[in-house]
Amino acid sequence: MEDPLKPKPVPLAAETVLWFEFLLDPHKITQHLQCKNPEPSAVELIMQFISMTPDSANASTVATPGSDLQNLGGANATTPATSAALNVQQQRPAEVGLQLSRKQLALKILELKVATWLKWDLDVLEKSLPVVMQLSLLRDLCTISYGRTVTIPFASDFDFKIAATGNERAARFALTIYHRMLLRMQLIKDSALKAVRSLMYQTVDQVQQFLETPTQPSIEYLEQLCASANNKQFYVFHYDSFVTLDCDHMSATQNYDMMRLITPNELRAQLHYELAHYYLHTKQYMLARESAAACNSNLQALPEGGTLFFCHIRPAELEGLLQACGISAHQQTLLERFHQSLLNNYADIVPILRLDNRAREIPLVSRRNVELDIEGAISTGLLKETRLLLLQVAALNVVRTIFEWGNIFGNVEYFEKYHDMDCMPPIVEAMQDALTHCGIAQRSALKHFLIDCVLHQQQEPQQQDQCRQLLLSAKEMGIFSTEELLDLDEQLLQSTQSALGNSLATLNDWICHSKSKLTALNLNAFYNICSAAVTRVEVAALERQLITCTTANSVRILLVKLCGTAPGKPLWAINPSWDVPQPLKSLIMAMPVSFLQDFSYVLLGKARELAARGNYIDAVSMLSVLKSETQRQELAGSAQIMCKLITWEILHIQITQCLEEWHQKPLDLAALGGRCKQCLGALQAGESVMPRMEILESCAIMLLNLTDFPALIYLDKRAAPLEFPLSFASTFIEMEKMKGPKKACRDAWELMLSMFLNIPKRSAASLPAGSGTNSPLLAFLQRVRHQMVFGLAISMLGKMHNILKDDPNHDLNCEYMQLWPVTLTNPNSYSLRSVCETLQWLLSEALSHYPQTISWLKMKGDLELAIGNNESAMRCYVNALVTGTDYCTLPLQRNVVDDYVIRKMIRCAANLGCHMQATVLCQFLEEIDYGIVFKNLSEKSSNFTDAMDAYYSCIWDTTLLEFIVNLHAKRGEHSRKLEAISMMGTLELNANNNEEIKRESAMVRKSRFLRALAKQYLL
Incomplete structure (x- = not known):
């Protein structure tokens, strides 16, 4: 049967x-x-x-x-x-x-x-x-x-x-x-x-x-x-x-x-075509040009519509050949002629731009770049042309700008740059040439441009001759109606009236276009109103400049000018956003009302504002000027205290800059560390003038990032902002002294653990930075930069996660985790969710500074898998594998990824419906688990990125290929079965090959599979 x-x-x-x-x-x-x-x-x-x-x-x-x-x-x-x-x-x-x-x-x-x-x-x-x-x-x-x-x-x-x-x-x-x-x-x-x-x-x-x-x-x-x-x-x-x-x-x-x-023409066309290709390949360009021309002429001599039995030349390929030889039969576009002109030292650039004003084919940005290039080449002597060429190109670009952007400020730069030359004829000629090819919208744009030009030129006494010349040209163009010309003449007549003798406002700015005439009395009253308004405008302009300036010298000059206007309020109150730290604010408010009080307050407020925006250099410069100001001999007493406080403010800004630009190393870290020790020494010595607690915390964190731990352990631990850096420093010192399996200092562990108690205040404070809370833990972690400090914090959070999760299938592994306790008293008192969110944020922050740390990548993958984010977990695992193989150029080693990680990747792929990926990953195990293999192959892929036959070239286990062939045969998938059989027949998968060939074959297929995963999950 x-x-x-x-x-x-x-x-x-x-x-x-x-x-x-x-x-x-x-x-x-x-x-x-x-x-x-x-x-x-x-x-x-x-x-x-x-x-x-x-x-x-x-x-x-x-x-x-x-x-x-x-x-x-x-x-x-x-x-x-x-x-x-x-x-x-x-x-x-x-x-x-x-x-x-x-x-x-x-x-x-x-x-x-x-x-x-x-x-x-x-x-x-x-x-x-x-x-x-x-x-x-x-x-x-x-x-x-x-x-x-x-x-x-x-x-x-x-x-x-x-x-x-x-x-x-x-x-x-x-x-x-x-x-x-x-x-x-x-x-x-x-x-x-x-x-x-x-x-x-x-x-x-x-x-x-x-x-x-x-x-x-x-x-x-x-x-x-x-x-x-x-x-x-x-x-x-x-x-x-x-x-x-x-x-x-x-x-x-x-x-x-x-x-x-x-026919002879058909024979010669085909043979010359192939000779031209060969000559191009061998760089015999003259012979290639001759053969290409002969090919084209013989091809044109053939009767149209006739059947060809020997010549198989495609028109597009022939056109490409002719263009490569420089004898294209097609007419060049304006853009091609434009680029050709650039290669030939701007030959025929003016006619090309004139034609483009009609066709508007060349991008305006390219035309502007050419204008600047010609200007630079003429100024440096590289281009032996007069400035007349530059004037013509600029005029043609102005006309093109009218059509592209409208008439808003289109003429300002041109008339200001070339006012010493006869700049009117080129622009009139360019407009007359383009006018015959303009539509209604373009003619309207030209009309408004001419009106602006005439009014602008009329206001300049030395350019009134050019204004009359332009007005005559505008009338000759025939784009203005009689009524428009009359209105234009009336505006020109009004603009000739005498101007007010004020530096900021002229009569032209206050022209009344009504037909009624002003009396002399009304005009005097109008003048007085304008003068008062101008004074207020000047004061407001100075205040605006004071708010926006970024140098101490500008602040000094503007304050002097504002003092001369008899202000009704203190100058330091101009901008409510200026915030001065409290110790310095008390000293400044205790000063008598003087220039130094305003100058000190404004500089401190602006320095703090600039530092908040990341402009650390200007902020330090302002504080340095203020520090020099307080060191003058005629000042004593509070000025010396103020000088010391400003010095600490400068240190605080430089620490912030160093943390923001950590990998760029912009400052002398050794000198910065010494100044941090001096600042913390004031706390240890109990001086009368103390730095702000925020500055002390920054100094302690900076020393922790510089791994200068002994300088921290003798500080007063009762200051709450210093708890984290001091406990971390103590932990590192004890780790250096540890012998055998002895546990590290418990201070850091207990302090970190207390942040996640199930109390509303604590649980809210343990959320990541994006939650907008003021957590002392996050305030500390946001300024951590050294890899060891990141590793210690990650290990503590990972250990807390393992204890609170209590699931061996979702345990996290990382360096230093063996230092911490394995149990907690009353674990229900702690928030697992807060621990997960904080650890997830911290891993992302650490990887942003050290993106190639493989252990953190694998740990982030484990955490994402525990949370249920399978795709994010797979992305982290693939990133770890790609990083560990130097972007798929080195063999995959067991110290990069072990069976524990591979099995988690298999679980992620299966959860995502990528069962073929899970099958291929089974080959990465030390011993292939065929039970998982057969289970995944029997599942139907639910992900469009998991095409089954797309990964056959990544399989090196012949048993697996045999099962796939049998599976396709059962399903009646004949073409897929043949493809799998062809993979089995490759020489490198022969069972009789030696071990070296087998290892090489597996390595090649592993790299190919990793690249495929990287394209899917990382790009």
């Missing part, structure tokens, strides 16, 4: 035809090729016929396609002389002809018949056939055409005589194809040799002989063929020229009378 579970063969599609059917019924091939989408295709048929051709048993000198060019010419093989190649002669019938079996001959005729169906389009054959098969096809063509056995490449003493079964027309065609392929192969020489590296050494050597054959005889042959095309006819094979063998037709003679005669 037949086993119902036994896999059954999948039937082929109804339209699929096997290769041997054409051998049994040769007439069937014509019907097959005439199908719309034949299966197999014409190229696949050629490959099948070549690969199935049997070796010759009659003579060892016969080279067959199936033997992969086993009997090519010797090592010294070269192409024959061109003159001998052109003068082919008919051989006497008595000489020996083909020595092929009937199956060999039948297959060769079929393959040549299919190639003729493709019209011997070498582009198609080159893209679809391997190099070895291309040479096999060429050899078979020469063998049939000459009527005797031919080897490729031709030997130096090759006899070009034709046997009785050959033909002169066919031999000439075959010889032309031979020399064409010889030149074409030079263009893909490197890739062709690389493609045959996996074949036998003898095959590689023979292909290399063909590629190293001298090309000069081929060039001479093709050129002479082009020259003699008018005198000597050229024929190409027709589909019916090849007569297939069958039982009723025993003769092997081909029907050469059916060959088609082509």
